[in-house]
Amino acid sequence: MGRMTPRPEPHTTAERTLCSLVNGLAQQITDHVRERALTLGLTAAQATALREMSGPMTMRELAELMTCEPSNATFVVDKLEKQGLVERRAHPTDRRAKHLVLTAEGAATRERLLGLLAQDAPLAGLSPEQQDALQGLLEQAIARS
Amino acid sequence: MGRMTPRPEPHTTAERTLCSLVNGLAQQITDHVRERALTLGLTAAQATALREMSGPMTMRELAELMTCEPSNATFVVDKLEKQGLVERRAHPTDRRAKHLVLTAEGAATRERLLGLLAQDAPLAGLSPEQQDALQGLLEQAIARS
DNA sequence: TCAAAATATTTCAAGCTTGCATAGTTAGAA
């Protein structure tokens, strides 16, 4: 006869617990963004994009910062552009690329957003030392790819 | 005149870096699930649901384990039910609730899925001690709510 | 006992995300 899979989960349990925790915390962060962004009439995705736009960049760079596919960045920037917060300009040296630039209103909205996001931020439950430790562990985990 | 926002980001930077790392790792975990699940003809969401179904449970409990809204669990379980992997039965004591149970095929698929997910799992780049440390930090961060 | 509040699930609309296909552009090899 074959195996009977007696123990529920041999040793993978710890790893899956960890994955659930990472996922749960990420969800909590997104929820926090969503809640704060609502105040400004932005969705979570739009707020994330705006948050990452610390200066002119290409669509691909934005997608990288948002940790999403470029086609998704297109979708989100479309919305921001319709709201007059972002402009797509010609890239100075690469005609394939677009140069994303915040409008005056976009920059102002971004400032307000950053202020809101800093309030009651998740991770506030960790001391600076713990945050450092967490950062180190996360960087190492991500690097393993 | 008002402020000139001289420094890009005063002290919030560290916290946002941390959020990006958490988000990036969560994304990496999801990508891993997506890739492995494809082998079994499952989407990432379906695989996540199946993975969490270690025994009979209600829709709400599943949603909790999946870290999503109950309405989303309904959507995903609909798919699993159409594939014959899960059944919605009457709950033994609460007629409002459904009792989710894996079919024989569902249980077999879940076993295969767990095996696939254990291969090349993210977080393998961390030693057991580091995983423990990470778990502690994540639990504390999540608890802060 | 009974009405009100709470809970479990589902449906629906709106928005998000991925993966693939396409057009235009650039860079590098032959």
Added chain:
DNA sequence: TTCTAACTATGCAAGCTTGAAATATTTTGA
């Protein structure tokens, strides 16, 4: 130079996710 492979952005289809509304049932408390 010329040609090919790689790269940038976008359009689209399919699937995921949320939030609000609706239904059925249970629980609470007067």
